[in-house]
Amino acid sequence: xxxxxxxxxxxxxxxxxxxxxxxxxxxxxxxxxxxxxxxxxxxxxxxxxxxxxxxxxxxxxxxxxxxxxxxxxxxxxxxxxxxxxxxxxxxxxxxxxxxxxxxxxxxxxxxxxxxxxxxxxxxxxxxxxxxxxxxxxxxxxxxxxxxxxxxxxxxxxxxxxxxxxxxxxxxxxxxxxxxxxxxxxxxxxxxxxxxxxxxxxxxxxxxxxxxxxxxxxxxxxxxxxxxxxxxxxxxxxxxxxxxxxxxxxxxxxxxxxxxxxxxxxxxxxxxxxxxxxxxxxxxxxxxxxxxxxxxxxxxxxxxxxxxxxxxxxxxxxxxxxxxxxxxxxxxxxxxxxxxxxxxxxxxxxxxxxxxxxxxxxxxxxxxxxxxxxxxxxxxxxxxxxxxxxxxxxxxxxxxxxxxxxxxxxxxxxxxxxxxxxxxxxxxxxxxxxxxxxxxxxxxxxxxxxxxxxxxxxxxxxxxxxxxxxxxxxxxxxxxxxxxxxxxxxxxxxxxxxxxxxxxxxxxxxxxxxxxxxxxxxxxxxxxxxxxxxxxxxxxxxxxxxxxxxxxxxxxxxxxxxxxxxxxxxxxxxxxxxxxxxxxxxxxxxxxxxxxxxxxxxxxxxxxxxxxxxxxxxxxxxxxxxxxxxxxxxxxxxxxxxxxxxxxxxxxxxxxxxxxxxxxxxxxxxxxxxxxxxxxxxxxxxxxxxxxxxxxxxxxxxxxxxxxxxxxxxxxxxxxxxxxxxxxxxxxxxxxxxxxxxxxxxxxxxxxxxxxxxxxxxxxxxxxxxxxxxxxxxxxxxxxxxxxxxxxxxxxxxxxxxxxxxxxxxxxxxxxxxxxxxxxxxxxxxxxxxxxxxxxxxxxxxxxxxxxxxxxxxxxxxxxxxxxxxxxxxxxxxxxxxxxxxxxxxxxxxxxxxxxxxxxxxxxxxxxxxxxxxxxxxxxxxxxxxxxxxxxxxxxxxxxxxxxxxxxxxxx
Numbered sequence: 045x046x047x048x049x050x051x052x053x054x055x056x057x058x059x060x061x062x063x064x065x066x067x068x069x070x071x072x073x074x075x076x077x078x079x080x081x082x083x084x085x086x087x088x089x090x091x092x093x094x095x096x097x098x099x100x101x102x103x104x105x106x107x108x109x110x111x112x113x114x115x116x117x118x119x120x121x122x123x124x125x126x127x128x129x130x131x132x133x134x135x136x137x138x139x140x141x142x143x144x145x146x147x148x149x150x151x152x153x154x155x156x157x158x159x160x161x162x163x164x165x166x167x168x169x170x171x172x173x174x175x176x177x178x179x180x181x182x183x184x185x186x187x188x189x190x191x192x193x194x195x196x197x198x199x200x201x202x203x204x205x206x207x208x209x210x211x212x213x214x215x216x217x218x219x220x221x222x223x224x225x226x227x228x229x230x231x232x233x234x235x236x237x238x239x240x241x242x243x244x245x246x247x248x249x250x251x252x253x254x255x256x257x258x259x260x261x262x263x264x265x266x267x268x269x270x271x272x273x274x275x276x277x278x279x280x281x282x283x284x285x286x287x288x289x290x291x292x293x294x295x296x297x298x299x300x301x302x303x304x305x306x307x308x309x310x311x312x313x314x315x316x317x318x319x320x321x322x323x324x325x326x327x328x329x330x331x332x333x334x335x336x337x338x339x340x341x342x343x344x345x346x347x348x349x350x351x352x353x354x355x356x357x358x359x360x361x362x363x364x365x366x367x368x369x370x371x372x373x374x375x376x377x378x379x380x381x382x383x384x385x386x387x388x389x390x391x392x393x394x395x396x397x398x399x400x401x402x403x404x405x406x407x408x409x410x411x412x413x414x415x416x417x418x419x420x421x422x423x424x425x426x427x428x429x430x431x432x433x434x435x436x437x438x439x440x441x442x443x444x445x446x447x448x449x450x451x452x453x454x455x456x457x458x459x460x461x462x463x464x465x466x467x468x469x470x471x472x473x474x475x476x477x478x479x480x481x482x483x484x485x486x487x488x489x490x491x492x493x494x495x496x497x498x499x500x501x502x503x504x505x506x507x508x509x510x511x512x513x514x515x516x517x518x519x520x521x522x523x524x525x526x527x528x529x530x531x532x533x534x535x536x537x538x539x540x541x542x543x544x545x546x547x548x549x550x551x552x553x554x555x556x557x558x559x560x561x562x563x564x565x566x567x568x569x570x571x572x573x574x575x576x577x578x579x580x581x582x583x584x585x586x587x588x589x590x591x592x593x594x595x596x597x598x599x600x601x602x603x604x605x606x607x608x609x610x611x612x613x614x615x616x617x618x619x620x621x622x623x624x625x626x627x628x629x630x631x632x633x634x635x636x637x638x639x640x641x642x643x644x645x646x647x648x649x650x651x652x653x654x655x656x657x658x659x660x661x662x663x664x665x666x667x668x669x670x671x672x673x674x675x676x677x678x679x680x681x682x683x684x685x686x687x688x689x690x691x692x693x694x695x696x697x698x699x700x701x702x703x704x705x706x707x708x709x710x711x712x713x714x715x716x717x718x719x720x721x722x723x724x725x726x727x728x729x730x731x732x733x734x735x736x737x738x739x740x741x742x743x744x745x746x747x748x749x750x751x752x753x754x755x756x757x758x759x760x761x762x763x764x765x766x767x768x769x770x771x772x773x774x775x776x777x778x779x780x781x782x783x784x785x786x787x788x789x790x791x792x793x794x795x796x797x798x799x800x801x802x803x804x805x806x807x808x809x810x811x812x813x814x815x816x817x818x819x820x821x822x823x824x825x826x827x828x829x830x831x832x833x834x835x836x837x838x839x840x841x842x843x844x845x846x847x848x849x850x851x852x853x854x855x856x857x858x859x860x861x862x863x864x865x866x867x868x869x870x871x872x873x874x875x876x877x878x879x880x881x882x883x884x885x886x887x888x889x890x891x892x893x894x895x896x897x898x899x900x901x902x903x904x905x906x907x908x909x910x911x912x913x914x915x916x917x918x919x920x921x922x923x924x925x926x927x928x929x930x931x932x933x934x935x936x937x938x939x940x941x942x943x944x945x946x947x948x949x950x951x952x953x954x955x956x957x958x959x960x961x962x963x964x965x966x967x968x969x970x971x972x973x974x975x976x977x978x979x980x981x982x983x984x985x986x987x988x989x990x991x992x993x994x995x996x997x998x999x
Contacts, residue, residue, distance in 0.1 A: 054096070055116035055182060061124055061203035064210075067115050068199070071097045076110040076188075083142050083149065083186060086112055102197035103387070110138075111195055113187040119177035128207045129185075130200055131171040134263040135193035135281070141173055142186040156191075157281045160274045161266060169263030172207065192282075196387075218262060221403055225255050228410055246298035247413070253291040254406055260284055288341050289326040292348050296320055299352050312355055319348050342385040349378040366416040373412030380405020496520050496527070528834070546820060547591040547683055551709045554588050555580075558619060561596065565603045565617070574607060574615055581620035585633050585708035594680045599637065601673040602688075602700050606641035613642030613697070622703065633708045638701040646692040654690065723841040725754045726851040731844065734758045734775040736766040736792070737810070738784045740915050741944040742833075744908065746779060746810075749837050751901075755844070759911065763792030770802045776848055779831070782811035782822075793826050806847040810835065883960075883981070886952040888988050894950035908949060909989045916945055920982060927975060935965060949989075953981045 056070045072094035074086065081090065094114050104111055119127065131139070136156045143151040155164055155171045165174040177183060189195055202210070229251055236244040259265050260281070270277035296319055322344055353374045360367035383401040386392045445452075562578045569576035599617075606615045618638040646654060655678045678688050681702050692698035725731060733755050735746045743759045750757045758773055760766040762784055770778060778796075782789035789809060797803050806828040822830045829843050845852050891905075898904045923938040939962050946955040957978040964971060 055118050057118050057120055059121040065201040068100055068102050071113045071115040073097050074112040079110040104195040106194050111189045116184045118182050119179050122179040125176055126204055127175040127177055128202055128204055129173040129175055132198040133196045136189055136191045138190040140188040144184040169267040243301040246294055246301055249294035250298055253287055257287050289323040293323045315351055349374055366419050369412045369416035373409035376405045377409040549590050551587050551589050552592040561599050568607045577616045579618040583621045587709040589707040589709050598677040598680050601677045602639045606639050610641045610643035616640045631707055632705055634705045636703045640699045642697040645694040645696055645698055647694055722855045723753050724853045726853050730754055730756045731776045731848055732756045734778045736760045737781040749840055753841055763787035766792055778807045779810050780807050782809050790825050797826055808843055883953050883956045888953050888984050890950035890952055906993055909993055912945055912949055951985050954985050957981050
């Protein structure tokens with residue numbers, strides 16, 4: 045006997061046979077967390093624990109509880125006693141249905157996946173219970189549900205006639221849906237069988253998997269396939285969720301079967317690989333329990349579909365027009381999937397539209413894909429037709445070409461004849477231009493060389509006063525600078541032609557810049573009795589940002605040319621601020637530069653040639669210079685964003701002008717101290733710098749520079765020695781030559797950066813040639829800075845100050861030079877009969893002179909001698925090999941190395957032997973005996989060096 049309190053509140057009153065009665069608002073709910081309560085225990089002990097439902101639908105999502113429902117029904121229709129209770133959701137493992145009237149359980153029915161379908165009240169694809177409800181009697185129903193899937197309970201009570209009509213309409217709609225899918229499946233089976241394309245195979249797998257998923261959700265799998273195989277149905281229902289990973293795995297393969305353009309980002313390949321691994325791994329996760337894994341499916345599914353949609357968006361933007369249909373289809377499918385997943389997870393209320401959202405989304409997606417296939421087929425068809433028409437047109441064109449071949453051949457012969465004639469004229473003009481250029485550059489190179497070599501011989505053979513030495517050294521320095529400028533012009537032109545020319549913008553004082561230009565040109569103008577005027581706009585900013593060196597080069601070229609080609613009159617330089625049509629921002633200023641002269645002018649037909657490299661427009665003046673200045677200037681101005689223009693009237697003069705838009709700056713970078721001051725690096729203790737160079741005199745020059753500025757130095761002649769000394773001594777900075785035998789500077793740097801002990805040491809590249817590399821590319825190799833050869837003392841000091849953060853003090857230069865004996869100890873040419881006797885009269889080594897050259901530093905002197913012992917034998921061996929192979933270029937190189945080494949240590953006899961060999965090589969009268977004499981003198985010198993390094997007195 046049961047207690048009377050088993051009746052539920054808010055009973056459902058049924059009477060209309062055409063109406064569907066939803067029980068959601070009439071039920072009480074109880075959660076059995078142990079899943080062990082029986083109906084007796086529920087009624088007797090937990091009747092008061094039921095809670096009234098406030099939801100419009102009974103959707104509990106994933107839960108490990110058993111769900112109990114209690115509701116009451118009163119039939120007020122006296123003519124109808126048979127009613128049907130239907131649950132429109134398939135994935136319910138256990139359903140227990142108890143009918144209670146009064147205090148008695150009058151019926152207990154079971155259903156669900158675990159219950160054989162043969163025991164059901166009605167053979168329906170879902171769950172239907174037959175209810176016999178007497179009129180005006182109250183019945184209380186208890187229902188227990190358990191499932192590993194989300195529990196959704198769309199329960200309704202309807203009449204048998206209503207159920208029949210509803211089943212027919214739903215089966216008709218479902219049949220149409222599955223019929224369309226079957227037709228598409230058959231169609232793609234046909235396409236795959238005829239075309240053998242993977243895209244149809246993967247798409248077929250995608251549709252078949254979705255077909256099985258929806259077929260199972262709708263309950264048709266059990267009814268159609270497993271109606272007589274209950275255990276097989278349980279096994280299939282248990283492992284049914286594995287179809288979802290298969291569905292998306294096939295979808296990813298379908299997407300990847302498209303030919304991806306080369307412009308497609310590689311990130312898609314990586315993301316799709318990760319997604320394939322995730323969906324493939326989901327199959328094994330069911331061993332951990334289905335309810336733990338299935339909540340991850342919607343998240344991964346949504347992410348997968350978002351990636352696929354973006355993939356087709358990229359294809360569409362790259363010109364693949366059918367991708368539009370794929371985007372639309374995947375958007376519909378994603379929308380349907382998300383809505384249905386939210387419904388099953390109890391995040392949105394249920395209704396008819398939401399229940400079929402996945403079918404609608406998938407059906408629209410399939411239709412969009414079919415439109416895409418048709419569109420793509422039409423594209424291919426149109427392409428074939430277009431190709432066919434092109435073939436016809438080509439055939440017609442070929443026929444016309446055959447007819448016109450004779451005429452064309454005749455025209456071609458005439459054209460080729462004319463082209464050959466023009467090419468011959470151009471070649472002759474090019475040869476003439478090249479000859480003029482080489483003649484001009486030969487003159488310009490030899491002029492400073494004459495000064496350098498002349499003074500070097502004067503210093504060698506004549507005894508001059510310190511003042512004369514000072515003036516001579518100044519002339520050599522100026523000639524060297526001029527020679528370097530010519531070489532830089534050639535290198536700049538080479539960089540421009542190879543597109544490796546670069547600008548190095550920096551902040552500088554514009555007023556100081558203009559003053560320096562004005563001062564330099566004023567001197568040149570006064571030498572020719574020309575009037576030089578400058579007009580400077582007072583509204584110009586104090587500082588601008590651009591490559592100061594290159595802008596100076598442009599203005600110096602233009603103003604220098606104006607002075608050079610003007611014999612009388614004036615040269616004017618104007619610089620002013622202008623308005624730019626480009627609406628510059630407040631930090632940018634437009635500056636107009638103009639150079640006028642009253643020179644001979646340039647004819648109109650010659651104006652296009654003035655900016656052509658290696659070409660100079662003829663005038664009444666003698667041609668001088670390389671002819672590269674204007675071409676380089678034009679290239680620099682173009683890199684800065686402007687163009688040099690020219691206007692010239694023969695006999696009246698020329699005007700050059702250009703306009704630049706440059707960033708202005710408030711901070712003015714201080715300029716370096718004047719050259720007449722000696723820099724001193726202030727540091728206690730002195731900074732220690734490692735010099736690495738395979739040429740001895742290069743190392744000595746840098747060591748002398750560092751000694752002058754107050755730094756200690758270490759010397760290394762190759763990369764291996766550099767690394768060893770860097771580890772042992774931990775220098776503050778390394779000056780590393782790039783081009784060295786065995787292991788070059790770049791390789792040495794890479795090895796150093798891989799060593800923790802020395803990887804932090806700043807390394808500055810020092811080289812005369814970098815094989816076409818730009819400064820930027822050198823820095824990208826890992827160097828902290830770059831100093832070109834020949835090394836300038838002030839550039840070296842600035843670099844050290846930049847990377848070691850030290851103070852620099854500038855002391856006034858002492859203009860008095862120590863008088864040196866530069867009389868040559870070598871006999872003059874033409875006295876070969878007494879050469880050996882004169883050499884024997886010279887000292888083997890002049891220790892006093894050698895020490896004087898090394899600032900009387902005994903330690904440095906011994907160190908130089910030790911390096912000489914290592915380097916000189918190699919130079920002599922290489923010289924012998926080159927003499928034997930008759931390679932004059934390499935012979936001169938090795939003679940130069942030996943001469944530098946012997947002169948540094950004042951090895952008089954060896955130096956005289958080298959001079960003798962060099963003179964005879966130049967006159968093509970070399971004698972093998974001279975080389976043997978050199979080797980003999982070296983043995984004497986080697987013996988003397990050993991004595992000196994051991995602290996003994998030389999013989």
